[in-house]
Amino acid sequence: MKTIEEQELLTKDECAGSLRNIIDALYVLNGKWKIALILSLIQSPKRFNEIKKEIDGISPKILAKELKDLELNDFIKRTVYPTTPVSIIYHATDYSQTLKSVIHELSTWGALHREKVKESMRKK
């Protein structure tokens, strides 16, 4: 590595690094439902059918798959409470909390973008 004048070389290296980071980030956050599910469970822990009701349009198959995936990646935890009958509660882990600023920026930008799309539709 050439680390002689790193302050001046920021853009190029930063860019390559950012690119890797972003690809890695999107790899675990991809798909239509992941961020929505994390957001929902950050808001409050829920059971399977509660999530299904809240996240409009998700099928049980997809929900089960996504929950497994999120649990594998340590974003959520599935806990079985030995009530009769058992209650199964999904909740966001601390690690999910590290996504808050990403979610916030994405949400802010999403709002901006929607406004822009509306605007450009008005013009046409």
Next chain:
Amino acid sequence: MKTIEEQELLTKDECAGSLRNIIDALYVLNGKWKIALILSLIQSPKRFNEIKKEIDGISPKILAKELKDLELNDFIKRTVYPTTPVSIIYHATDYSQTLKSVIHELSTWGALHREKVKESMRKK
């Protein structure tokens, strides 16, 4: 009982708003290459084959498709300069710049996440 359902629906405005925003944002940023391409063109304007060389592994078909898509959504501009032979330069628009904080947060989180994955692999 089915009468409880209706009360539930009203209490989650914040979440629903964020959710919509995020879905809208991801709708235009989805796929394996979009953010990488925007980042590359924010760094500097480039021609087709320059991008192809920089973004490792992208095929010309996909690159052409993604560039069209990004242009439609006003993230980049395709300009033809009447040199001989013509030069075709793609560059990021001002609108791409509005994505900077999203890209920054995503990149920061991606780096954190990679560290975490390494960490958990060491433990196993």
Next chain:
DNA sequence: CATAGCAGTTTCCTAAAGGAAACCAGTTAC
């Protein structure tokens, strides 16, 4: 004239994402 580069397009293909509907075992309320 042959070769190489530019900016893609075309064809063919696989894999993954996502959805609809039915089904299941266990429990509980009527």
Next chain:
DNA sequence: GTAACTGGTTTCCTTTAGGAAACTGCTATG
């Protein structure tokens, strides 16, 4: 007994994403 709820699974299907390889028309260079 039967209907409903819980937390899913299974099957079948369509759509989309993405990739490999070949090809195109054009121009410039040796």
